[in-house]
Every structure is written in structure tokens, then in C-alpha cells.
Amino acid sequence: VTQFRYIETMLFHTCNFNCAYCGFVTGGTVRYADDLAPYRDPDYIRAVLDFLERHEGGYKWVVQLSGGEPLLMPNLPMFASSLIRRGNKIRYNTNLSLPIEKDSEWLDANPPEGIDVLMVSLHPEGMQKYDMMLERIAALKAMGYPIITRTVAHPKAFDWIDRVAGDMAKLDVSYTPLPMFSKAYPQAYSPEQRATLETHIKAFSGLIQLNGGLDVSGRLCHAGSRLFALGLGHTGGGDLFRCVSTHQYAKLGNIFKDRHIRFLDGPKLCARPDRHCTCAFHFETDMVMGAEDSGTYTRMKAGHTEAAKPAFDDFARQNDLKFLYHRGPAPQGTEIGEELLIYDPAAVADILLGADHQAAFTWAGGAFDGIMPYKDNVEISLADTIHVDAPAEIGGGIQFDVKVQKGRKSCIAFDGKVRKGNGTLAVYSGQSAHFWHAVPKYKGARTVTEAFVPTEDVIRIYIYSDAPVSIDIESVRVLQAA
Ligand code: SF4
Ligand code: SF4
Secondary structure, eight states, X not given: XXXXXXXXXXXXXXXXXOBTTOHHHHTTOTTOGGGGGGGGSHHHHHHHHHHHHHTOXXXXXXXXXXXXXXXXXXXXXXXXXXXXXXTOEEEEEEXXXXXXXXXXXXXXXXXXXGEEEEEEEOOHHHHTTHHHHHHHHHHHHHTTOOEEEEEEEOTTOTHHHHHHHHXXXXXXXXXXXXXXXXXXXTTTOOHHHHXXXXXXXXXXXXXXXXXXXXXXXXXXXXXXXTEEEEEOHHHHTTEEESSGGGTTTOEEEETTTOSSOXXXXXXXXOSSTTOEEOOHHHHHTTOBTTOOOHHHHHHHHTTOOOOSHHHHHHHHHHTTOOBOOXXXXXXXXXGGGGTOSBOOHHHHHHHHHOTTXXXXXXXXXXXXXXXXXXXXXXXXXXXXXXXXXXXXXXXXXXXXXXXXXXXXXXXXXXXXXXXXXXXXXXXXXXXXXXXXEEOOXXXXXXXEOOOBXXXXXXXXXXXXXXXXXXXXXXXXXXXXXO
């Protein structure tokens, strides 16, 4: 019997959707087309394959491809067919917006027996083309692909749940709503919402998530010996971790720099200081001892439609499962994702500041009185865009003052991007900083920062870096609530 090791591969942030609950969208990296660039070089893909081959250790791999949207990966057929030829399996975490059912190259490289599962998320933009999505899912199911479908249980998307569940049951495809992890959710679900989710969630892992995640204090898990997380693309750089939730705590090595990465020799205690395990994949793959859930997943891949709740309470009692809601930052998403389904900068400003907010300051090309360099050796050229070059090691940027009404909720709306390095947008009134926000690195689209309340009549805005940087600014506006 083939035994598998699991690796969650975070390919890139790039995606063609704009889900407002997605951190890549609110963080400005979702249109980072450059994150795809390494995959255009077959040698890059070969290096990833080579790492996997050298570290098989008697197992085969289940390689979970996540993004962004993994179907956007250049040279995907080459990667997929090489993996599958060696007896590995692929799991796609996909929005299924690309017509793979008609793509002979994809189909040839990804025969159904090489696919662990197509984990299809019906996101808001997918739901706008729901009939087409249903046809695509039906076509792939008819070809023999194991498919599980999901929707994020966004408070504004509960009316999808019954409808999708009914349609998927007709197709003999399993459907499970995913509890949302934002600042307030899943804790903020009302008793009625919770009951709806309990009727439809098919896997124990979904119910663990509905309860906030597992408190794994004193519990052993196989992450680092049979489960791994790998960051690829420019954003991931080849770093390997025990699991996706431990990237700050448990790096095992870098697949491009280390010839051999030593894995852990068996189950260990969780590497997270808060001992909080939330990712469904960890339970689906039986990695967390006493919270093994591969049984339901095996049935779900075959179209299982029974709710998990009736069996869950016994399962939780027998295994002494304890649950925990997150207290710090949410594992995914921001506050704005609780209000909106599809990200739209204008709507974000309306929600944060009210629809009658006004611009206290606008620069959108042309003369700009009061712009000053921040640090030495900064080159500033001003025309339709402000081009800032700060090549020295100490970095640099620009600063300028804006008159505002103190005490009013405010945001900065910003168009532009960093060409080189990492840029920061900082706002001060007096000596106190309100926040630092990453300058969008990868897109020219507008960013709206989080809201702040100026404590003085003048705020100072810095757009800068402490390392070499080059930034193009297309417009800056300071928006204030009426
Ligand atoms: S959550 Fe939405 S925007 Fe984010 S990667 Fe998935 S499909 Fe793309
Ligand atoms: S218990 Fe969960 S979060 Fe902790 S190391 Fe294991 S898989 Fe990762």
C-alpha cells in the first residue's frame, strides 16, 4: 500500500478574483503577476520536483497546490505530469474559473487517478457565473475527477448555502460551507447561522473550525514528519515549514539552498506558542492525533452528503477535543471582508468612513507644493506620476503635510506601486504614528488604508523605505468622514 506524505504548496499570491475576505486582496498582492515569473523557467519547476523526489523517503507525496489561483501557474502541465508519473497525487485548491474541462493539455497532464481531489471553492465572482460553474463541475465529475465543493460562510452569503447544497447533491458532489475566519468570525455567527452551518458541514474539520479551531496543548501532530508547508514564487522563496500555520515558528530549511532538509523523526507537540490549530487540511490528512478526519474526506471525495454534526459530539468527547477562538489577528482576512463580498476600493471607503466622506486632500498628477525628500540622496521626479528613487542602503522616500480636520475618521486612498524593494505608507499627527501600510507592491490599482483619527490639524504622510527602494505614485488622497 502506498503511504503518502502531504505538502501544502503556496505557489504565489496571484489570482484573477477579488474576494474581499482574502488577505491577498486587501494586502494588495493579488494581481502580483511577477509572482508567476519563476514558473516560466522550467529549471525552477525541475528544482521543486527534484526536492520532492530527493525527500520521498519511502512515501509518495500528496501535493496540495494553493495560491492565489493554482491553475494560473505557468508550465503547470509539465509540473503536474511529472508529479503524477512518479506516483504522487495532486490536490488543487481552486476557484475553478478556468475551463480545464476543455483544456486537453491540462486533462492529459492530470488524469483523474493522479488527482487526490479538486477542492473547488465557489467564491463570489464564481457565483456570478454559477450556471457555468455547475456545468464545469458536472463535466469534470463525469470524467471521473474526485471533487469537493465549498463556499465561504460569509454573513452576506448564507442564502447560497441551501441552493448550492441542493444542486451539488443532484450532481453527486459533496458540498460543505467553510466557516469564515475574520476579525469577528467564526465566533460572531448567530445561533441561526450556526445551526445552518451545522446542517451542511460534512467534515469534522469544518465543525472544529466552526468552534474556532483546536486547542492542541499537549497533543502530538505529524507536521514536520508527514506534513509540510512550502512557500514558492517570489513571495514564498522556497522556505519549508512544518505546516502552514507555523511559518513564523518552525522553518525546516529552504528547498533551493539546502541540499538535504532533515525532517522530524515522529510526532511532536505543536510549534505555535498559542497551540491553536485551525487549518482543515491538518485534520483531513490525520496529522493531529485524536482529531483524525480522513474518513469523512474519503467519503466526501465520492460524493458523501451527510452532515457531520450527529457523529461529531461523540467524536469530540471521546478524543477530549478542546476548542479555542482566535484572540489576535485573524488567520485570514480583515474587518472589511466581513462587510463586503467582492473588494472595491470605493465601497471600502464608504464602509469605513460613510458614503458622504470627502477628500481633504487630492494629488493626482501635476504640481505638488510641499513635497519633501525623506532622508538623503532621494531622487524625486514629478509629472503624471511621482517617481521616487532611493537607491542608498538607508533607503528614503518622500514626506508631505496635509491639513485635515482633527478628530474625524480618515483613510488614505493611494494608487501606485513599488517597483523595487518594499515601500511603506506611514501617517503621523504630531509625534504619534497612526499606522504603517504596505505600499502596493505589485499592482497599479487603488489601495484604501485602514481608518485612523488624526489628533492634530495637520498630518504628515511618509511614503518610504528603510532599504533601497523605487516607488511610482499615481495619486494620493486623504479621505475624511463628514
Ligand atoms: S480567496 Fe478569492 S481572491 Fe483570494 S486567492 Fe482565493 S479566489 Fe483568489
Ligand atoms: S498542531 Fe496544527 S498548527 Fe500545530 S504544528 Fe501541528 S498541524 Fe501545525
